[in-house]
Amino acid sequence: MPKLVLANPHSRAMTARPDDLPPIPRRGCDIEAARMLWSLAADDIAVIPGPIDKGFLNYLADLLGLSGAVPAVLSMQDYRGIKWYPHDNAELVAEVRNLLDASGFHRRDWTVASYIRDRDVAHWERLLGLDTDAAPYAQDLASLVNSKAVFRALALAAGTPVPEGYAVDAGPELVDTVLELIGRTGSVIVKQDQNSGGLGNTLITTDADLTGFGAAQVLRLDGDLAADLPRALHDHDLVLGDSLDLPRGMAPAKFIVEVYQPDSRSLSSELCIPAAGAPVLRNYGEMRMEPRWSGFVLPPQDLPATVHAQFCADSQQIALSAQRLGYHGLINIDAIVGADHRLTYTEFNGRAGGVTNIDTIGRRLIGEDYLHHRVLLTRNGLRVPRITEFAEHLVRAGLHFDAARGCGIVVGTDDPVTGAIEYVAIGRDRAEAERLEQQLETLAADIAGND
Incomplete structure (x- = not known):
């Protein structure tokens, strides 16, 4: 079945004023949206917020074996900016409708994929006459399953361990809670209720x-x-007054204050929740923190088998809690594991995540069971030449992904503005993946040195 991809990481459910996002977070949204292109088939249609990088599209289509058939990709920049509410972007809606009509498929044959299935996506589905169950999402369900406060409430009710902490509002409650908890380990982490990537x-x-x-x-x-503390919080944009002076592009300020565990590792799982039936684990890995999230190790290395099993079992139960709310689709679940191997769970996100495209790459290039016999190392932000030229460098260095061996380097995303890529080093074991990664970084340094 063909699908319409609405790549909307700057959803109204994620940011207060998408049109007012500062340049760096907006660029991050463009990159997150581009990750969804790995799910495309030849007959699909995608809408992305950022510029269309034709070199990357050709690279992706070639690696996926789409026989030169590059899917239809529309950029919101060619229309009226990043406004996802369909009535704010009538020209874009009309172009998508024209593509649907010209596709040769009936509207009931189309599915919809999105970064986050928020109210705006539900409006698109209804307006285009697509045969989807949009009703729960029209009730703002996406906001519930992307709220850290909702997660903590559900987790505590189910007996799932979470870091010690509270949901608070800006002002005296925030100050008092930080002062109460900071003595536990000497540190607390203050999180906006709805935001992503540590921002x-x-x-x-x-x-x-x-x-x-x-x-x-x-x-x-x-x-x-x-x-x-009150002065320091105000200086760091954690607002304290009765009136909210929101940092640009950020969601309305409710905060989670948690005791910070310094010597811990960050894990993440991704499951697919069906409308009925048991949630299915798709992948799980360790997040690389340098100091914010910079990539993944799939599956996690150097953890006892009991931790692997506990993390996967707990993730299933957390996904069931989201399903009981009425949610179905992808969900990501984050946890930290301490030096004592104790797991505590920090949030769920009912949307695509930072590993969704990596999982799609693994399944499409290696197979559905890729985690059983491959190790994938990913990292964001490596500066290289434009994708067409860099792919030639990878081939000459013997690092380009080899379909016959199921190993090598894949460029997961390419930022044409900064020249930074997200790479995936795929090895048959950890040692091979690490060797590929080191060779890639050496190659990038050599290219930079010769410029």
Whole structure:
């Protein structure tokens, strides 16, 4: 069945004012949206917010064996900007409708995929006459399954372990909660209720040397905490007054304050929740934190088998909680594992995630069981030449993905603005994946040195 892909990471369910996103978060949304292109088949249609990189589309189509048939991809930049509510972008809706009519498929044959199935996507489905069950999503279900506060409430009710902490509003409650909890480990992490990729997270610590893994910014305190904390929070855009002066592009401010565990590792699982039946685990891995999320290791390495089993079992139960709310689709579940191998769970996100495209690459290039006999290492932000030229470098160096062996380097995303890529190093074991990764980074350094 053909599908319509609405790649909407800057959804109204994720950001307060999508049109007002600062340049760096907006560029991040463009990259997140481009990850969804790996799911395309020749007959599909995609709408992305950023520019169309034809070189990357050709690279992707060639690697996926689409026989030169590049799917139809529309950029919102060619219409009226990043407004996903369909009545704000009538020209784009009309173009999608024309493509659907010219496809040769009946409307009932089409499915819809999105980064997050929010109210705007539900409006698209109804407006285009697509045969989907949009009703629960028209009730803002996406906001519930992307809320850290909702997650903590459901997890505690089900007996799922979560870090010690509370949901709070900006103001005195935030200050009092930080002062109450910071003595546990010397650090707390303050998270915006709805945000992603660590962008809404601030580590508050009394440790001068602590690295803020998982945080966009670090606030270090000394002296009289009770006196200094309100001013320091205000200076770091954690608003304290009765009136909300929101940082640009950020969701309305409710915060989660949690005790921070310094010596922990971050795990993430992804499941597909059907409308009926048991949720299905698609993948799980360890997030690389440098200090914010910078890639994945799939599956996690150097963990006891009991931790693997517990994480997968708990993820299934958390997904069932989301299903009981009425949600179906992809869900990502994050956890931390301490030095004592104890697991605590921090959030769920009912949407595509940072590993969705990696999982799609693994399944399409290697097979549905790729996690059983491959190790994948990914990293974001490696600077290289444009994709067409860089793919030739990979071939000459013997690093390009080899379909016969099921190993090599895949370029997961390509940012034509900054020249940064997300790469996937695929090896038959950890040692081979690490060797490929090192060779790739050496190649990128050599190319940069010769420029």
